[in-house]
Amino acid sequence: MLVRLLYVSQPVGPVTTTMTTLILEKSDANNKQQDITGVLCQGSGLWMQVLEGERSKVNLLYSKIMADRNHHNVQLLSMEEISQRQFGQWSMTLVYLSKDDPLVQMAHPEFDPYTASSKDAFFILDELIKTGSPILNTPS
Numbered sequence: 001m002l003v004r005l006l007y008v009s010q011p012v013g014p015v016t017t018t019m020t021t022l023i024l025e026k027s028d029a030n031n032k033q034q035d036i037t038g039v040l041c042q043g044s045g046l047w048m049q050v051l052e053g054e055r056s057k058v059n060l061l062y063s064k065i066m067a068d069r070n071h072h073n074v075q076l077l078s079m080e081e082i083s084q085r086q087f088g089q090w091s092m093t094l095v096y097l098s099k100d101d102p103l104v105q106m107a108h109p110e111f112d113p114y115t116a117s118s119k120d121a122f123f124i125l126d127e128l129i130k131t132g133s134p135i136l137n138t139p140s
């Protein structure tokens with residue numbers, strides 16, 4: 001059974017390029033092996049990530065991610081059964097989330113993933129992917 005999970009968290013301390021690179025490298029290797037796909041949004045003191053794959057595998061990865069000391073306030077926004085992947089082309093890709101981004105501003109001036117509906121969060125993710133250029137496209 002395929003699921004799509006969305007969570008938000010706050011990095012502990014500044015997010016360095018090295019940290020982001022390490023997360024993406026680890027994700028690329030592990031996620032390919034586990035047939036997990038998704039997108040990681042970073043910016044404005046937040047991480048927001050979508051994970052898609054087999055339910056048991058997504059659960060296992062999410063519990064590892066929750067225990068990661070690089071972030072805190074990890075909150076599950078959505079976990080749904082899906083018939084097909086939306087982010088299937090990436091083992092993990094990075095897009096920058098900036099609340100100052102005019103597009104984000106226009107669409108949802110008060111956007112805060114901690115209080116937004118998951119529908120709004122997915123909408124913004126989608127916009128970011130379509131309009132921004134996802135960094136590090138790693139075909140799964």
Ligand SMILES: Cc1cc2nc3c(=O)[nH]c(=O)nc-3n(C[C@H](O)[C@H](O)[C@H](O)COP(=O)(O)O)c2cc1C
Pocket residue numbers: 023026027028030031040047049061064065066068070071092
């Ligand atoms: C915001 C964030 C996103 C992450 N995303 C992933 C991911 O998609 N896949 C992954 O394997 N690890 C991810 N990690 C790293 C995991 O928390 C964990 O360190 C890693 O899975 C451990 O892998 P290992 O068991 O191979 O050492 C992420 C960490 C953070 C802080």
